Amino acid sequence: MTNEFAKAEMAAVLDEVQQQFRAIAKVQQQRAELTASATVRKRITVTVNADGTIIETKFASDIDELSYSEIAKAVTEAAQQATAEVMRKAQELMTPLHDRRARLPKLSDLIEGMPDLSAEMPKAPTVSLAPPNAEERRAFAADDRAPMEFSNVEFVSRQPGADRGVTDSSW
Template sequence: MDEAQKVREQAAQAMDVLRAELAELARIQRKRTTLIATGEAAERRVMVSLNADGVIIETRFADDIGDLGHEEIAAAVTEAGQRAHAELSRMNEAMMRPLTEQRARLPKMSEVIADLSDFEGMRDIDGLGELDNLLTTPPPVSTAPPGSPERRVGDAEGTSPDSGVKDELW
């Protein structure tokens, strides 16, 4: 086997790994659109829910919210939003962790394909020209409130988009 053929085979193997990684990334992106994080404050009188992008999708007050003054309510809304954001960050990180760990274990492209910079025929490797098509734009994240019909539609994997809702807070 000549050197050019060896490089082509190595590149094809690397492309297979890349395709699998991009498919996993697309799956994670779809799942991410369903995330909802809810924070509470002021002894559960204030609850703020955020979607995966950190956009407020619902703010709720308990029946006894009137026991608080305006400044206390404002501070509680801020606190609940910050708590929801911290939870959302944790959820996003946990969702990405397996992919991040997998990437850390993979060798660098230059380690897989020797003399990569010297090889002029890289454009002819099956699938390399289609790399742009493999990269996906994340799907849009819903701004519908928790429990709305839009969120009850389940995604392609059969999970409910409401999976991030903390129902016990309501």
């Protein structure tokens, strides 16, 4: 009886996973079609694709009223705004998938004794929008060089000469 229940539960999980895969494929296609545009100073419009790559830049006819540095700054700002918007749209597309995935059982729910490793997942750092040599970027890079620390480590004591690898005759 319990075996039939387990089979039915596993079949339901597999069906849900297949539905999830179909939904992922649909969202991936929709995401690939995303674009976003931003206009800065009413003279510069930048359009980016779903990856945040600039696919079009337009200048108004009165662009020559701006200095080169003003144009450069405005193009950068417009690209950042457009990228933020396309990322927001992509997150919006992903929300139903995240909600659906949250309803799926975790591997630790299905396999007795399997630990739940979701809390161990590293968090991605916030990416800096500062220019290459800005103080903010240098400070961020210095923080990134901090040594990694692990709390679940086992120490192994190696005795010299005890491990000779594949030439060890104890194989």
